[in-house]
Amino acid sequence: MGSPGREHMGCTAHSPLYITHPHTNPWLEEAEDIKPPRGLLGLPEVSWPGIYVPCYDRLAMEENPWVLGMTEPPALAALPSRTPEVSPPAPSQAQDSSSEVEGQVEERCLEQVRTMVVGEVLKDVDTACKLLNIVPDPLDWSCVHVQKWLLWTEHLYKLPQVSTMFQELTGRDLCSMTEAHFRQHSLQFGDVLYAHLDIWRSAAAMKERCPPEDSKSADDDSWSDVMCNYPSQPIHLWQFLQELLLKPHNYSRCIRWLNKEKGIFKIEDSAHVARLWGIRKNRPAMNYDKLSRSIRQYYKKGIIRKPDVSRRLVYQFVNPV
């Protein structure tokens, strides 16, 4: 059978133009009725030398795989306030020394939170890099990388289409833009994009300053891994699925192991997994129907099969990791 519906597209579905064209970008259809986050920069910020972090609970949006694994909002909520109006008063000299101790405890506490947040930021940038197949430093992004990052940011913050407003820009172009420039491109969401880019730039700057050992997290993620991976070979679907499965912290809501030893996994949110795969492959029209067809191609190849007891959305790697 032919594919009569394919010729209607004005340009090839594989060209970058396709994903950025306002009338042919299926990513953007869903976003229309979604209320985007507003005034990211208007919220209290936590900042310290070397890294700027906008209020994180703002980033921890529901249904957001990348952010789901990020710093818990309470971490910042628990941050001791340093403003005089909420600090306990010090009416006597005797209390001064205890305030000093409190101050030191506070400082240590702050340092711990700082370290934790920085670690989380680096880890999450790392995860996004793998997902999008882009390098972590925005300065090194090509136009295609920029578009991928923009699509990702749209997805992350549920923004309406903004990528179309930043066409033909490289990462270096993007980094040279001020917040005002961002607002010129997108009056409503320029600040969100600017803040998000700033996180990435800060993360890249942090990484440059710190030796890899210092910021290596306890799990298998590391910046050097990412650097070694890029530019990487085109990823296979089964590899991508394994990537997601290896990060239950981030993706267990959409895909998880039922029996890791046997390689049996379940796709919990088929639309979400398909969307992630689409982002990774730059295929905005990806859906579970197509993704599952690709999975079924693996039956013959002996890479993936249905488990002995077949269940909906449950598959099994023939050779478990």
Place this chain on the structure above:
DNA sequence: GATGAGGAAGAAG
């Protein structure tokens, strides 16, 4: 309606 299986054709590398 969502999912599953698989045929067919085409794109991309």
Place this chain on the structure above:
DNA sequence: CTTCTTCCTCATC
């Protein structure tokens, strides 16, 4: 040639 992607029909849950 391989690996999807896209579209399709039919079956099953």
